[in-house]
Amino acid sequence: MTNPLYPAFFRLDRLQLLVVGAGEVGEEKLSFILKSSPNARVVIVAPWMGEELKGLLDNYDKQARTQEQSPLDEAGFGGDVLTAARFTHEAPAGEWRTAAGGTVIWYARRFKAKDVEIADLVIAATDLKEVNLTVHASAKAARRLTNIADTPSLCDFYLGSIVTRGPLKIAISTNGQSPTFAKRFRQFLEAELPDLETSNLLDNLKTFRDRLTGDFRAKVRQLNAVTNSLLASTEDSNPACRCPEGECLVEAAANRTASSTISAPAASPLEGAPDNEPER
Ligand SMILES: C[C@@]1(CC(=O)O)C2=NC(=C\c3[nH]c(c(CCC(=O)O)c3CC(=O)O)Cc3[nH]c(c(CC(=O)O)c3CCC(=O)O)/C=C3\N/C(=C\2)[C@@H](CCC(=O)O)[C@]3(C)CC(=O)O)/[C@H]1CCC(=O)O
Numbered sequence: 682m683t684n685p686l687y688p689a690f691f692r693l694d695r696l697q698l699l700v701v702g703a704g705e706v707g708e709e710k711l712s713f714i715l716k717s718s719p720n721a722r723v724v725i726v727a728p729w730m731g732e733e734l735k736g737l738l739d740n741y742d743k744q745a746r747t748q749e750q751s752p753l754d755e756a757g758f759g760g761d762v763l764t765a766a767r768f769t770h771e772a773p774a775g776e777w778r779t780a781a782g783g784t785v786i787w788y789a790r791r792f793k794a795k796d797v798e799i800a801d802l803v804i805a806a807t808d809l810k811e812v813n814l815t816v817h818a819s820a821k822a823a824r825r826l827t828n829i830a831d832t833p834s835l836c837d838f839y840l841g842s843i844v845t846r847g848p849l850k851i852a853i854s855t856n857g858q859s860p861t862f863a864k865r866f867r868q869f870l871e872a873e874l875p876d877l878e879t880s881n882l883l884d885n886l887k888t889f890r891d892r893l894t895g896d897f898r899a900k901v902r903q904l905n906a907v908t909n910s911l912l913a914s915t916e917d918s919n920p921a922c923r924c925p926e927g928e929c930l931v932e933a934a935a936n937r938t939a940s941s942t943i944s945a946p947a948a949s950p951l952e953g954a955p956d957n958e959p960e961r
Pocket residue numbers: 709710713714828829830831832833836838839840841842843853854855856857858859860861862863864867
């Protein structure tokens with residue numbers, strides 16, 4: 682079977698999400714969306730909201746009130762913080778904020794075809810096939826990207842299982858064949874990738890990258906050289922070699938990269954290292 686899916690990483694602080702349905706499936710989808718993108722801008726339309734989802738949103742809101750809000754966008758690219766879209770002539774039944782600058786606004790009523798107009802991305806998560814089909818038809822007529830939860834044949838995009846380790850984001854899909862495998866593989870990767878060390882490794886690599894001078898090819902050569910050991914350790918199938926000196930792979934790489942970062946002069950210390958092709 683071929684697998685022609687094309688992954689991309691959305692900035693949900695810059696896109697407006699509409700979620701139709703706020704029961705069990707809505708809670709499942711939104712919990713993963715907000716876990717990965719707590720700065721998302723979400724409008725929910727559903728006559729009622731499940732207690733679990735309410736509890737989740739209340740928790741985000743409580744944190745937002747107790748923690749200092751980060752006024753600038755989380756991704757660190759700068760740019761304007763966009764305000765959440767809303768149906769201006771209607772009173773929402775609930776409104777929640779997150780410490781990361783996200784907003785969730787709930788309108789307690791049935792879905793209307795025009796609702797899709799405020800959104801870039803539309804997710805239907807109701808238990809009623811005819812409602813999901815109406816959402817699909819309205820969203821597609823307005824050329825919105827559409828996910829009809831748990832109905833692959835109607836999805837423009839699938840939601841994936843997500844691993845976040847600092848700046849590293851890994852999205853997993855099984856092309857719709859086994860969401861349970863996607864979940865298990867996420868759990869496997871989460872256990873394999875220690876949070877702090879993976880973040881440190883990437884932070885060190887950024888520092889190293891920022892210090893590099895020279896032309897593009899020279900930079901690529903040096904970055905390839907300093908990251909080469911990551912692959913070198915995995916090439917050995919002996920599991921003992923994946924964890925040299927009792928450290929896990931990423932931990933060891935983070936330590937090695939930290940010393941390279943500290944000692945990296947403007948000119949390459951790594952001349953003569955393997956000249957790998959840039960992975961582009
Ligand atoms: C990854 C994840 C992301 C998320 O939801 O955010 C996600 N499903 C998750 C869990 C999960 N979903 C289901 C179970 C029950 C066990 C089982 O069936 O396996 C479990 C496991 C559990 O809950 O433990 C039921 C289910 N799901 C779909 C169908 C319909 C069908 O297959 O035809 C049915 C049958 C419904 C029924 O029988 O009524 C379809 C889809 N589910 C997808 C995503 C998309 C494909 C992803 C991919 O390419 O792999 C796709 C195509 C569309 C979409 O929804 O975007 C999230 C894991 C998050 C995590 O833990 O990390």
